[in-house]
Amino acid sequence: MTFIKTTEQSSKYEHLEKMSVTELLTNINNEDKTVPLAVEKALPQIETLVNQIVAKMKLGGRLFYIGAGTSGRLGVVDASECPPTFGVPFDLVVGIIAGGDKAIRKAVENAEDNATQAWIDLQEFNINENDVVIGIAASGTTPYVIGGLETCNKNNIITGSISCNAGSPLSQTAQFPIDVVVGPEFVTGSSRMKAGTAQKLVLNMISTATMIRLGKVKGNKMVDMQLSNSKLVDRGTKMIMGEIPVTYEEANQLLKEHGSVRKAVDFFNSQL
The missing domain is CATH 3.40.50.10490 (Glucose-6-phosphate isomerase like protein; domain 1)
Structure with a gap:
């Protein structure tokens, strides 16, 4: 050709x-x-x-x-x-x-x-x-x-x-x-x-x-995203609220403690 x-x-x-x-x-x-x-x-x-x-x-x-x-x-x-x-x-x-x-x-x-x-x-x-x-x-x-x-x-x-x-x-x-x-x-x-x-x-x-x-997305969410600014922290907090029964403040605290949506949700579920 x-x-x-x-x-x-x-x-x-x-x-x-x-x-x-x-x-x-x-x-x-x-x-x-x-x-x-x-x-x-x-x-x-x-x-x-x-x-x-x-x-x-x-x-x-x-x-x-x-x-x-x-x-x-x-x-x-x-x-x-x-x-x-x-x-x-x-x-x-x-x-x-x-x-x-x-x-x-x-x-x-x-x-x-x-x-x-x-x-x-x-x-x-x-x-x-x-x-x-x-x-x-x-x-x-x-x-x-x-x-x-x-x-x-x-x-x-x-x-x-x-x-x-x-x-x-x-x-x-x-x-x-x-x-x-x-x-x-x-x-x-x-x-x-x-x-x-x-x-x-x-x-x-x-x-x-x-x-x-490779498992870097759960459902349709970026559960492993880096929390590099306030917008992403807010997004991550709301993603956690969509996965587990917690308030915004509780979700935000979990996110800050564990560093990612995936780890925060996994920790919460492990405590049940």
Whole structure:
């Protein structure tokens, strides 16, 4: 199959500079509506990869995201949300961006073109066969990401990918590729738009489904979330009240004493 970068094809909209704000917003929104449908087509691929991640994590493995630019930033965001949301160690899900953490805020010149650096970056975390590495690249051609997965494959490390072009070099490199084909962007080539949205949706699915399968959610509640601000303490207190017959004050005290909704509820039930 011939590889075509649909993410780089010309927008189906012309003369954007002549559009009113209403027209701009309406057309962007219309394009955004197509993204979940593209993700839906990739659900079987996503499911296969999630099952691989869960199996490896049950053996003590970790999940790594590698990417450059917007793709790298999205990986870092998803990884950084896992500890506060699910109460897991900060190094269970790790986001690595080409050019290092400074590239989160400011582009690092030529960082994505270095095909050997990703493996060097991964080695800092003592990457091993129990881990899973997902390469993220809208184009599916980023050397940093492809090179990283190639070396992982040679070292018996499971690899996945998230790309927005069908049949990309990245998808052909990954053992478990995910292709979410969103088509041309509203602004030609601006893959931070639909492609970025698609990647974010897939990352949400991967991390959330994995954590639920690992027992980090009870019912539909984040019972292991970190209590890092007043809003979360209040949420946790009310979650406890929904599980056991206590007042707000009693639930709040239990939460403060035990540090999580799960531990507070378990303690209360153990006293019955």
